[in-house]
Amino acid sequence: MTYPEAIDWLYDLRLLGSKLGLDNPRQLASLVDDPQEHLQIIHVAGTNGKGSVCAMLESIYRAAGYRTGLFTSPHLVSFRERIQINREHIPEAEVVALVESMQQRLREFPADASPTFFEVITVMALETFARHKCDVVLLETGLGGRLDATNIVTPVASVITPVDLDHQQYLGETLPEIAAEKAGIIKPGVPVFSARQEPPAAEVIQQTAESLGAPYTLTLGGETPTALLGRHQRENASLAKLVAERTSLPVTPKAIHIGLAQVHWAARAQCHTLGSQQVVIDAAHNPASAEALADVLQEEFPDQRPTLLIGMLADKNWESTLASLAPLSTRVVCVPVSSERGLPPAQLAEEAKAGCEQVEHHDSLADGLAAVRAVSLVVVTGSLYLIGEVIEQLGLMTAAGERGLNEWKLSKP
Numbered sequence: 372m373t374y375p376e377a378i379d380w381l382y383d384l385r386l387l388g389s390k391l392g393l394d395n396p397r398q399l400a401s402l403v404d405d406p407q408e409h410l411q412i413i414h415v416a417g418t419n420g421k422g423s424v425c426a427m428l429e430s431i432y433r434a435a436g437y438r439t440g441l442f443t444s445p446h447l448v449s450f451r452e453r454i455q456i457n458r459e460h461i462p463e464a465e466v467v468a469l470v471e472s473m474q475q476r477l478r479e480f481p482a483d484a485s486p487t488f489f490e491v492i493t494v495m496a497l498e499t500f501a502r503h504k505c506d507v508v509l510l511e512t513g514l515g516g517r518l519d520a521t522n523i524v525t526p527v528a529s530v531i532t533p534v535d536l537d538h539q540q541y542l543g544e545t546l547p548e549i550a551a552e553k554a555g556i557i558k559p560g561v562p563v564f565s566a567r568q569e570p571p572a573a574e575v576i577q578q579t580a581e582s583l584g585a586p587y588t589l590t591l592g593g594e595t596p597t598a599l600l601g602r603h604q605r606e607n608a609s610l611a612k613l614v615a616e617r618t619s620l621p622v623t624p625k626a627i628h629i630g631l632a633q634v635h636w637a638a639r640a641q642c643h644t645l646g647s648q649q650v651v652i653d654a655a656h657n658p659a660s661a662e663a664l665a666d667v668l669q670e671e672f673p674d675q676r677p678t679l680l681i682g683m684l685a686d687k688n689w690e691s692t693l694a695s696l697a698p699l700s701t702r703v704v705c706v707p708v709s710s711e712r713g714l715p716p717a718q719l720a721e722e723a724k725a726g727c728e729q730v731e732h733h734d735s736l737a738d739g740l741a742a743v744r745a746v747s748l749v750v751v752t753g754s755l756y757l758i759g760e761v762i763e764q765l766g767l768m769t770a771a772g773e774r775g776l777n778e779w780k781l782s783k784p
Contacts (some may be wrong), residue, residue: 374463377470378450378773384488385673385776391518395486399494400523402476406494406501407524410440412508412621414524416516416553416745417532417566420607423599423636425509427611427763431630432507433457435622440500440508442493442521445777447637447759448768455498456503457601458635469495485583488776493520494537507620515542517555528618529556530587530612531565536688546571554579564614566606577663588613597631597668600640600671605662638758640667643767648747651677652761655752656684658691664752665695676701679727680739682708682757683719689753690722696752697726706739707733709774710756736760 396417400407413428415421422443429441439457446452451460473491480486486494493513500508510526512519534550542552550572557563563580567590580587594605595612607633614631615622638654655664668677679700683689697703703723705716716732723730733739736757743749751761759774 372471374467377467378776380470380474381488381492381776384486384491390487391515393518393520393523395480395484396490396493396520396523398480399476399486399490400497402500403472403494406497408614409501410497410505410508410524412510412524412526413528413530413614413618414510414512414521414526415530415532416512416556417530418549418553419657419663420532420566420603420610421511421530422605423639424530424614426636427597427599427608427631427634428614429455429458429509430634431611431615431622431627432509432620434630434633435626437506437598437620438504440503442496442500442508443511443627444489444513444707445755446773447540449775450773450776452501453492454501454639456505461499464587467500469499476760480533483653487540490520497524509783512553512556515555517551517552517554518625519556525558526556526561527620528614529558529561529563530610530614531556531563531568531576532607533566533659534568535578550575550581557583557585559583560699562617563587564610564617565589565599566610581748582782584719588617595631598634600642601663601667601669601688603666604639606756632673636760637768638755640664640671642671643765645765648744648749650765651748651750652758652767653750653752654755654758655692655696656687656754658688658695658711661692661695661752664750665699668699668750671749675748677750678704678743680704680706680743680745680749680751680761681719681723681753682706682716682736683708683714683753684708684712684756685710685714689714689719692753693719693723693726696750697723697730700727700750702746703727703731704739704742705730706736706757707734708754709736709756709760710754710777715752725740734763740764740784 441455595608597608655661705719720732
């Protein structure tokens with residue numbers, strides 16, 4: 372099997388949709404000797420910031436001399452971004468070997484109950500981390516927490532980043548309902564660390580922890596210096612610092628400082644200088660992350676009004692996202708997103724007119740990028756699908772042709 376053939380097989384798994392439930396991932400993990408039972412895992416759920424907190428913790432533990440495993444989703448360009456050892460993508464040959472073994476194991480399942488793409492890659496990641504003898508694994512949930520495939524683990528710590536309204540069609544319409552799904556990663560007796568939350572979410576998380584006898588620590592929302600831009604990232608850094616200080620994996624203050632100072636996490640207020648142009652790339656795809664990006668722009672570029680290049684998914688709260696960002700922009704350029712769920716640029720542009728006088732839309736990302744080529748400050752934001760495509764087209768990462776693996780539809784458990 373070649374690497375492209377392995378990726379094609381993973382593409383085929385997407386046809387099964389995404390399911391919420393733990394039976395299949397548990398059975399699949401049992402077929403590979405339950406690798407999660409041999410790992411020290413920090414399990415991270417939340418609406419915003421969970422990938423950033425995972426990246427911060429990974430950087431801290433690597434600075435402390437630990438061998439790290441990092442599992443995050445979705446990827447921007449390459450599937451291999453999702454499974455990293457010491458912050459290095461796993462090799463293509465390893466992906467091929469994992470897929471070949473998974474093909475054999477999936478024969479143990481009935482055809483109408485086969486594990487889905489996310490269930491398979493979760494177990495692939497855990498198997499990889501166990502084989503590489505990782506000292507600590509930073510494991511990001513996919514959707515929610517309680518029924519997410521990653522929730523087959525018993526971690527050394529459960530971490531919940533800020534909870535907000537997102538994926539309401541799957542997780543519940545209210546903040547307490549969504550918080551209950553995120554708090555589903557809490558395990559009996561396992562320490563819980565939570566970011567500062569809105570009171571309805573904080574109450575649910577704390578009650579869940581107390582009911583399970585899990586020691587509960589709520590950060591006070593202070594700010595800790597980090598390489599990532601924005602007040603929200605400094606708050607994320609405070610959470611990561613607290614986790615590192617209080618889990619059973621010892622680290623020194625120096626390792627925490629170095630890890631936070633050197634952390635890298637793509638497409639989170641990431642600034643690139645391309646000739647005379649500054650491009651800020653940020654995956655602000657929901658209202659809370661859009662507000663965080665607005666804060667970054669006002670903090671880092673207080674005297675400039677950027678051009679906003681944006682594309683959104685139709686099932687996201689794109690109206691609120693625009694409400695935060697369009698008024699800060701001198702011009703809004705709306706482009707399509709390469710996804711079945713993409714919002715038509717013309718519809719996005721019509722909404723943007725409420726916050727910005729100069730609005731336009733284009734039928735392709737290439738046309739949108741051409742339209743902003745001479746602009747001194749461009750902010751690219753919206754869907755992660757768009758961000759990955761922009762990164763490829765600007766030559767910031769080598770094109771891998773694997774962004775389509777991020778597409779999913781939720782099917783009934």
